[in-house]
Amino acid sequence: MSDDDTRSDSSESAANLPLSRRGALAALGTGLGGLLAGTGAASAQEGTNGSGNQPWYDWGADVDAGENALTNLGSLSMAGGDASISELTGTNLSVTDGTLNASGGTPGSIHVVTEYPGETLDQKVDNVLAALPEGDDIPNQQPGHRIVIPAPDPEDPAAADGLPAWRVESPMTIGNNTGKLVFDMGWTLIYATDTIESFFVIGPDEKTENITLNGGMFYAKENLERSFVDIQGLGHGHLSRMYLQNLEGRNTVPAGVRLADYHGSSELTVHDTEVTGCTDAFLAEHGSDDVPYGPAFDLDIYNWRGGGGEHSIRIDGGATINLDSVQCGGHPLQSVSESIVKLENSVTSVRKVSIQNVRERHNAMEYHSGVTVADVTDGEGDRHDGVYIQNVDCYNAEVGTDLEYVTHFDQQNVRPAPAVSDDADGSTRWFDDGVERHRTDEAHAFHAGDDEASLVVDGADARVPGAGDGVVLTTPDGSARYRVRVDNDGSLVTEQVDDE
Incomplete structure (x- = not known):
């Protein structure tokens, strides 16, 4: 040197x-x-x-x-x-x-949309999907790829009017069995700047697997024809931390998240997501008569806030459904006008449903109920079977719950008082002016240990089962006990019994 x-x-x-x-x-x-x-x-x-x-x-x-x-x-x-x-x-x-x-x-499995060409975000995403490598042993792209959508440079032609937000003018379609993808969007702003069907369409041609949409603040101005997210065929999907907002008017977008059963959707989990300005913030409806179990099959929704129309969650048929922490808001674009949760049976009923913690955040208008289990077939369709409801607090609703067409149900901690149809079969516990009330539509049997029922109460009487049995009463001072029973001739018998 x-x-x-x-x-x-x-x-x-x-x-x-x-x-x-x-x-x-x-x-x-x-x-x-x-x-x-x-x-x-x-x-x-x-x-x-x-x-x-x-x-x-x-x-x-x-x-x-x-x-x-x-x-x-x-x-x-x-x-x-x-x-x-x-x-x-x-x-x-x-x-x-x-x-x-x-x-x-940066690993080759991480794709940042800013590195791909396109005049809109949907064009960039299409180019990302087209660039994914083919799998060796599976008929779709290699699994495990992550598509990152950060905030755009305002000078990017795909940015919305010079803002740090993306323009979307066509649906971002995830189809052709493209599976096992994660979309990471953080708090990126994404606008529908043209009239489109949906922001995302998943599985339009055949059922796809393992799609995760994480984050994103999506905005529309009455220009979505179907939904923000449209799921037509998906297995093992996750939607989390999404914010879907219609900026103008109630009922001007049909659905926030739409789940259909064109290709047998199942195993969908939605959590920490908020929807405003939609007729049904979450809608599960039938799309094909070929799927026997309904659109909501193995559906889990947690920490959900939605409104701006008739319902926060409306499910038309399905099985093994869990709904926990469901709310509607106080602003008109977040309130509901009918029910927070509604279960329907136009093709098939709902079965094995757990609903917990349904609340309003001071609804801005009158509405019917926190949970409605409805019959939309005038008695011609299947009866809902196995509905379990706990902790419904909807102070401004007409009724806490409305169970019309259901068998084998149980509900408790409901405010205001529930409405139960005469042909419904189940158990209800609620408070009425400080009194806890319990209603069952069949008999009520009380057991002690492993013995047979020791007391049965139904709509007609109270019974102590067993020949010659009766009710044992204790004197006011507690010094003696007497059995009160009826003899064979109908006479009333009172006899002292030992403590044993």
């Missing part, structure tokens, strides 16, 4: 100290922004123990390390002179046309 006479002995000894890989890359990163411009310069730390000042030394000649490492370089810049740099040692470093490139920092 040659340099001018300004080099000191201390810097020469410091040159024997190794430079870490991170330090070398940092040095290259700061000095190689423009590889073909600048003057050669380096700094060496004074002293061999890492202490003291860090003076700069100007090198006015070429540097030849003779295959030895350059160490303790605070910064480094290079000038190619008449020739471009063509090669640089490093497993992830390369030079193309004089530009230094580093590879391997």
Whole structure:
């Protein structure tokens, strides 16, 4: 290595100290922004123990390390002179046309939409999906890919009117059995700037598997013809932390999330999501008569806030459904006008349903109930079977729950008082003016230990089962106990019984 006479002995000894890989890359990163411009310069730390000042030394000649490492370089810049740099040692470093490139920092399975062409976000996503590699042993793209949608540069042509928000003018369609994808959107703003069917359409041609939509703040102005998210055929799907808002008017978007059964959708989980301005914030409806179990098959919804129309959640048939923490809001675009949750049976009923913690956040208008289990077939359809409801607090509703056409149900902690049809079969517990009331539509049997029922209560009488049995009563002072029973001739018999 040659340099001018300004080099000191201390810097020469410091040159024997190794430079870490991170330090070398940092040095290259700061000095190689423009590889073909600048003057050669380096700094060496004074002293061999890492202490003291860090003076700069100007090198006015070429540097030849003779295959030895350059160490303790605070910064480094290079000038190619008449020739471009063509090669640089490093497993992830390369030079193309004089530009230094580093590879391997981001896995190939992560795709950022800003790196793909497109005049709208939907065009960029289409280009991402088209670029996904084909799988070796499965008839779709390789699994495990993540599509990241960050906020756009306002100057990007796909940005909405110079805002840090994306424009969408056609549905982003996930089909052709493209499965096992994760869309990460954070709190990115995404606008429908044209009349479209939906933002996302999943599984329009055949059932797809393992699609996750995570995040995103989606906005529409009465220009969605069907829904924000339209699920037509999906297995093992997840929707989380989404915000779906119709900015103008109630009932102007049919649904926030629409779940249909065109290709047998199942195993859908939705949580921490909010919808405003939709007739049905969540809608599960029939799309095909070929699917026997209904659209909501293995459906789980947790921490859901939705309104702006008739219902927060409306489910028309399905089985094994869990709804927990469902609310409607106080603003007109978040309120409901009929029921917060409604279960219907136009083709098939709902079975095995658990509904917990249904509440209003002061609804802005009158509405019917917190939960309605309805018959929309005038008695011709299947009866709902197995509906379990707990903790419904809807102070401004007409009734807490309205169970019309259901067998084998149980509900408790309901406000205001529930309405139960005469042909419904189940058990209800609620408070009425400080009194806990319990209603069953069949008999009520009380058991002690492993014995047969010791007391049975039905709509006609109270009975103690067993021949010759009766009710045992204790005297006011507690000194004696008497059995009261009826003899065979109908006479009332009172007899003292031992404590045993």
